[in-house]
Amino acid sequence: MAIEVSIGKRLFLMNDRMIEPVARRFRALSEPQRLRILQVLESGSKTVSEVVEAIGISQPTISRHLQALFDAGLVSRRRSGTSTVYFISDPLVFRLCDLVCRSVAAQARAELREMAST
DSSP states (O other): OEEEEEETTEEEEEEHHHHHHHHHHHHHHTSHHHHHHHHHHHTSOEEHHHHHHHHOSOHHHHHHHHHHHHHTTSEEEEEETTEEEEEESOTHHHHHHHHHHHHHHHHHHHHHHHHHHO
16 A cells, blocks of 8 residues: 655655654654754764763663664764764755754744734
């Protein structure tokens, strides 16, 4: 079974084999700490310790979130000596985040206009 998904002027065909990987990515993005991690990695590769320092939460929590992002295919990793270095493997994630941010901002502006007119 295939589902047609229209985004703007583009039409995408999402079949049964694609639904789970797409859902996995959206689940990975549903956690605010993971979005913060992606923001940190947007500027370039970072070790786990660098991500911990930038975000200020515990190393085990950062490692768990990095694993979820890795499992979703959003980040990759490589060994560098005794450290593991993480980096963005799918930069399109930032376009998706930008689209969602613009939508949230537009909705907030509309709500403010509505409140101001009542």
